[in-house]
Amino acid sequence: MNDKLDLMFSDMNDMVEHVMGIVGKTFTVGKFTGLGWLDFHYVCSTYDGMYPRISLKKQSNGVHLYVMSPDDGLLAEYEDVFGKSGIGKGCIRIKTLTPERMAGLREIVEKVKAMHEGE
DSSP states (O other): OOHHHHHHHHHHHHHHHHHHTSOOEEEEETTEEEEEEEEEEEEOSSOEEEEEEEEEEEOSSOEEEEEOOSOTTTGGGGHHHHOGGGBOSSEEEESSOOHHHHHHHHHHHHHHHHHHTTO
């Protein structure tokens, strides 16, 4: 990976750890390996096990933040910050990390944490 992606991943990881108050745990589901927070028991047609509500993964072209939230519209609220092409149903793809985008990521992590505290 290049230095820019390493720094971006590090900055995003530091922010999530600060908001969550804990260090992320490495996890693997199928071919996906990343850092995760707020594990819960997730069941679908292809998976039954512990899964993080928030996870980070460094890709070859950016860093992705994944969010498992019952609020399907949560990420769409931030389309103006990340751009329509940068947001999926449960993923934000970051190629350039600006202060505005970091603030948006922080808000999302804070909202997900608040939704699931005490689980």
